Amino acid sequence: MPPFDIPEGDPFGPHNLPYGVFSPSGSQERTVGVRLGDHVLDAGAAARALGSPHAGLLARPSLDALLAAGRPVWSDVRRAMREWVTTPEHQEALAPCFHPLSTVTLHLPFQVADYVDFYSSEHHARNVGQIFRPDAEDSLTPNWKHLPIGYHGRSGTVVVSGTDVVRPSGQRKAPADAAPVFGPSIRLDIEAEVGFVVGVPSELGSPVPLDGFREHVFGLCLLNDWSARDIQAWEYVPLGPFLGKSFATSVSAWITPLEALEEARVTPPERTHPLLPYLDDSGAGPGGYDLRISVAINGKVVAEPPFSTMYWTAAQQLAQMTVNGASLRTGDLYGSGTVSGPSENQRGSLLELTWNGRDPLELPEGKRTFLEDGDVVTLSAWAPGPDGTRIGLGDVTGRVVPA
Template identity: 65%
Template sequence: MTAATWAEVPKGSPFPLQNLPYGVFTPAGDTRARVGVAIGAHVLDVAAVLGDDTFAHGALNPFLAQGRARWTAVRAELTALLTDARHRAAVTPHLHPLDAVTLHLPFEVADYVDFYASEHHAANVGRMFRPGAEPLTPQWKHLPIGYHGRAGTVVASGTPVVRPCGQKKPGAAGELPGFGPSARLDIEAEVGFVVGTGSALGTPVGTDAFAEHVFGVCLVNDWSARDVQAWEYVPLGPFLAKSFATSVSPWIVPLEALEAARVTPPERAHALRPYLRETEDWGLDLRLEVRLNGQPVSRPPFSAMYWTGAQMLAHMTVNGASLRTGDLYASGTVSGPEPGERGCLMELTWGGEEPLKLADGTSRAFLEDGDEVTITATAPGADGTVIGFGEVTGKILPAVAGGRS
């Protein structure tokens, strides 16, 4: 059993001692961003309590680059400070109320890759787009499908999302493509993995090295313009339909906090190439919740994902592609087998044919201006605790007027 903390942690808090997620914050009345860990209803200034300038930055990257041994050592130091009452007087002045600080994007994103790792999501999309055919494409169960996104448009939770404009499929053969604000703006509830230590170009990273390179886990909303996507994605895949904004939660939960959440992934229906075989299970029992304008509309289970974070990492580097500190790769839409477990509006409304009924009497096929989407998640933690991930949220603003068509 882990020793109890002397810090105040309200019952049911998503940030117990067993969590200690990392973020970047600015205290009230200050302008200097620095690294903190969440504990109960407070954030602890790590640079101040450890006397280490590694954490006196507006990004986690200097700490991420130090590697697994250092990550483990700092976690142990912070746990000791928060459990030994002899440190209480010295540490307490550096605890800031969470509701009084400003949270920022927690790390500088080096590269961003988005996967398509949910069998249930991929099968639903296949049934919508290819009725009467096999829902999954032939390669789907042999490799984690993904695409490279745009690191420069990964934004902090709470950043408004401007409705994107783009080309759309022509109404008839011979017509010019349509152009204008997306009318089928969607969300994708995802889980992200944050790379700490890099790798050499030309050297693949195996599944067994997952925990040596990946620091922790966050929540991601990969906003998607489905009408733009439908016109552009053949033959090279998503581009402008995805690159306008990807929101990330402010807290990165360390892998050490998720040991109790590790589960065996779903049974594989196909034999895997050796580089994708895991020597230990890295499925994670994360339970997401999607809220639209405050109303829960979906509860996707990450434990149902076909491909694990370790397999995604191995596939991403099997060709010799290097990793860099601050790389982010996301799971793709998290969906489960039940209708209420689908992680995007395209699935929840079946392509807009079955709009969601909201409590205020309105309905939604896709997002409208002014809509706000919030994604949260929990996981089982050590000692029977619940590990929280905070939330990733974004509000839709109207498209910018005056753009050339």
């Protein structure tokens, strides 16, 4: 039966309605879908069945047209979707438009234009500093409290949840080695992150201010920034991440619109340094999001990083990456950086969880410092919703396969 009567407490009820792209069972055609419970609503078919003016926008093989349409349209479509799935009179017309989630194939929901990744958790940055610069007076770099640090990644290797991740190969050199060697990474890691999806583009030469965030960003998703720590350590000086990051970035098949997360907005941590005007959000209201993330390896939860602790907000990140006049494109994706909290069980990477391999994790399959072939990593999350409900974010899963 189509899910007109959602069980109480379902995190994918009418209060959520994330967007994705799917192919029905037995078909290779892709179309926009909206998740409701354990079903997927064919958004284009539903719009046609109910005579919606948005039918042409939703009957597409990707979310790109919807992303580019802008916030007034995003709000109209979401309002219509919620009315469609909660009005009993629509049930007969909508019933043929639902597909069981277990029977469909999910795809990367939008064409990724540019990809940027940040480094915005103070707890993560301090842990990394303590691991690699234990004798430094301050574990943070001098610029960290003044701007969101980031790097430009590779959009062509962003993959949808469920895609296998091939263990990358490259140069690596341990401190005691006389010369570098080439081969598969032996320190393969994950980074639990949140990705933000840009809808409306901006003009080259025109920075996007803090208050432009909600006009340009459509929604968010979970993101796993796979990292080959040994390749990264040898290559990153002086220009930063390169091959140790660019082999794969996994994202959820479901994009949660910002409008679904109004109840989850929170004030970010207190700023300890004065900010330049373009980053000063002191009067901007709650710019953070209360997202409760879980990291599981082979089914066992190993960490629960809280996104509410992120020092730099998504609006500040957007302002930083455009302040030099860089333009936005529909489908731009930017990652929050690894999400870590103050407790040991809130660290969003194996680098931190095992303290660079010093303290192995105990799993049913044995000890882990970094990932082994066959390991399956799953990120999941929820956020507070209206009236005590939960907003579920789509999982991100990836299995490591040999080089």
